[in-house]
Amino acid sequence: MKSLYRWGLACMVCGTLAGITTPTFAEEVVVPAIAPAEEEGAMGNFFKGIEVSGFVDTYYSYNFAEPHDQRGSTFSNVRDDDTKGFTDVRAFDRENDSFTLDNIEISVFKPSTEKDPIGFGFTTNYGEIAQRLTFVPSDGRVDGASGGDDFTVSQGFVTYKAPVGKGLDFKFGKFATWIGAELWESVDNPNFSRSLLYQMAIPFTNTGLSMSYPLLDQLTATFYLVNGWDTFVDNNNSKTLGYQFNWKISENTNFIVNGSHGAEQDEDLVADAEGNWRHFWDLILAFKPLPKTSVNVNFDYGTEEGGAMLATTGRNGTWAGISTILGYDFTDSVGVALRGEYFEDKDGARMGIDNLDIWETTLTTNIKIRQNLLVRPEIRYDQANQGIFGGTDNELTTAIDVAYMF
Numbered sequence: 342m343k344s345l346y347r348w349g350l351a352c353m354v355c356g357t358l359a360g361i362t363t364p365t366f367a368e369e370v371v372v373p374a375i376a377p378a379e380e381e382g383a384m385g386n387f388f389k390g391i392e393v394s395g396f397v398d399t400y401y402s403y404n405f406a407e408p409h410d411q412r413g414s415t416f417s418n419v420r421d422d423d424t425k426g427f428t429d430v431r432a433f434d435r436e437n438d439s440f441t442l443d444n445i446e447i448s449v450f451k452p453s454t455e456k457d458p459i460g461f462g463f464t465t466n467y468g469e470i471a472q473r474l475t476f477v478p479s480d481g482r483v484d485g486a487s488g489g490d491d492f493t494v495s496q497g498f499v500t501y502k503a504p505v506g507k508g509l510d511f512k513f514g515k516f517a518t519w520i521g522a523e524l525w526e527s528v529d530n531p532n533f534s535r536s537l538l539y540q541m542a543i544p545f546t547n548t549g550l551s552m553s554y555p556l557l558d559q560l561t562a563t564f565y566l567v568n569g570w571d572t573f574v575d576n577n578n579s580k581t582l583g584y585q586f587n588w589k590i591s592e593n594t595n596f597i598v599n600g601s602h603g604a605e606q607d608e609d610l611v612a613d614a615e616g617n618w619r620h621f622w623d624l625i626l627a628f629k630p631l632p633k634t635s636v637n638v639n640f641d642y643g644t645e646e647g648g649a650m651l652a653t654t655g656r657n658g659t660w661a662g663i664s665t666i667l668g669y670d671f672t673d674s675v676g677v678a679l680r681g682e683y684f685e686d687k688d689g690a691r692m693g694i695d696n697l698d699i700w701e702t703t704l705t706t707n708i709k710i711r712q713n714l715l716v717r718p719e720i721r722y723d724q725a726n727q728g729i730f731g732g733t734d735n736e737l738t739t740a741i742d743v744a745y746m747f
Contacts, residue, residue, distance in 0.1 A: 390457060395447040396528050398468075398744040404437040406736035430699070430729060432473050432540040433525070434533065434740065443742075444470040446526060453502035453510060462516075464496040470525060471495075474545060495525070495546060510553040515573050518544045519551075519565065519585045520599045520623045522639035522664070531637070531666050531678035532705040533719045533742040538662045541684055541691050542641040543623065544570035544601075549580070559589040569605045570619075579604035579615045593630075599623035605645070617646040635668040649688040658690025674709040698726045717742040 434443065445467040453460035466474060471493040498514030523530045523539040549567030556562050565583030568575040581603025588596045601621040606614040621643040629635050640663045648658030664682035671677075680703040689695045703721040710716055719740045723730065730736040 390451050390454075390460075392450045392452070393448070394450075394747065395445070396526075396744055396746040398444040398446075398526075398528055398742065399441065400434060400443050400533065400740055400742040401440045402434060402436060402438075402738060402740035404736055404738045406730050406733055408437055408731040408736075430537075430540075430723065430725075431534070433470060433535045434527070436469065437738075442468040443527065444468045444525075448496075453500040455502060455504070455508065458502040458504070460500040460502075462496060462498055462500070463494060465492070466495050467492045474525065505554075507555050512551040512553075513549075515546060515548040516551070518547050518570075519563065519583065520544065520601060520621070521641075522625045522627075522637055522666075527742065528715060528744045528746060531635075531668050531707070532680050532703050533717045533740055534703060534705075534721055534738075536639075536664050536680060537682050537684040537699055537701050538639055538641050538664050541686070542643065542660060542662055543621070546571055546573075547581075547583070548573040561587045563587075565601075567603075569603060570601075577604050577606065577608040577614045581605065581619075594628040595626075597623075597625040597627075599625070606647070611647065613647070617648065619643065619645040619648065633670045635666075637664075637666040637668075639664045643690075645690055648690040656688060658688035660684070660686045660688075660691045676707045678705045678707065679703070680705075692729075694727065694729065696726070697729070699729075700724045713746045715742075715744045715746065717744075 446464060448462070448464040450462040451460040468491065471491050474493050474495045494515075496514075496516050498512050498516050500513075501511045503509040503511065517524065520543045521539050523536055525535075525545060527533055527535070547565065547567040547570070549565060551563055551565045553561060553563040563585040565581075565585075567581050567583060569577075569581045581601060583601045584599070586598045588598075590596055599622070601623075602618060604615045604617060605619045606617050608614040611617065622641070624640045626638045627636070640661075642659075642661045644657060644659045646657050649656035662682060662684035664680060666678055666680045668678045669676060680701070682701050684699045684701075686692045686694065686697040689697065701721065701723045703719060705717055705719040708716045708718075719742065721738045721740075722735070723738075724735045726734065728734050
């Protein structure tokens with residue numbers, strides 16, 4: 342019986358193999374082509390979801406105050422050349438009387454969707470701007486003397502859309518700050534030069550976790566848990582809490598409330614770093630009163646325990662400012678942006694100078710030579726209550742910016 346069973350099983354196996362290994366000619370052609378086609382489709386769908394963008398941004402700037410080899414109000418690194426130097430008070434667009442490669446930026450982004458919930462993004466920068474984003478001290482000041490590479494990865498994060506209600510979005514990694522009305526990408530701002538508020542009042546990047554959810558069709562809430570301001574390695578044992586409420590009041594009006602609360606001081610430099618909290622609020626109102634007109638108002642207020650210029654005094658530091666940008670498009674290719682703003686640093690918490698007040702007015706013309714070629718001449722005037730501009734209390738700068746977007 343066992344022998345018959347074995348012979349029967351062997352015949353069944355042989356018959357099955359014969360049926361598989363002796364297909365028709367058509368089957369021989371189709372079978373090997375199916376799997377590669379499916380794999381190619383899967384890879385194609387993956388790459389279809391990835392967005393690649395970037396730009397090359399260059400400029401020439403001239404400062405009529407002719408800054409020399411002096412330390413500006415930003416404690417900037419200046420050259421040994423007696424005839425040229427950096428434009429004081431600025432973290433960006435600071436080269437004087439020089440053609441400058443400001444930023445070559447490439448961004449790769451794969452959004453999270455309900456169908457494909459896992460995404461990612463990263464941004465690389467090369468040029469002058471990379472030096473500002475590579476290393477920023479823990480106290481938030483921009484110190485050119487600290488150096489910085491010409492190349493940096495300014496963003497790198499993973500995203501996930503959880504199947505909760507309308508979709509709960511998570512982001513984990515290093516990303517551009519949620520605070521402020523401007524970006525470090527000058528081509529995405531109404532003006533070429535960055536505002537005082539962007540350069541002095543807020544951080545540039547944050548590293549940590551964010552969680553975003555649409556509470557209503559017109560209201561989205563986002564919460565953050567990060568290392569701190571401009572530091573991807575925490576400088577103390579405390580984390581910073583942040584939030585954003587983005588309310589789309591109407592088709593042409595947005596109101597945004599941002600906040601940041603946490604210890605930002607370096608525990609290696611300050612004994613009670615974790616107990617000295619920084620509280621910061623940022624309000625943005627953007628609206629279009631007329632079809633070709635835009636208005637953007639930004640208000641900032643910050644306070645920090647033990648954050649005054651002389652930390653040994655134990656004084657708290659406060660800073661505040663307001664900026665308004667008026668935009669008007671003459672045509673689809675030509676527009677102007679007028680910015681006026683005021684910034685005060687009464688305790689030297691941000692600039693290291695007590696009782697500092699600065700005003701600034703900028704006029705920029707935005708000209709699209711082609712859809713992806715932008716030329717922007719600009720004139721800017723800064724005024725302060727102290728001689729922080731290379732020994733004078735004001736400076737006039739002009740610039741022309743040329744950018745190619747792809």
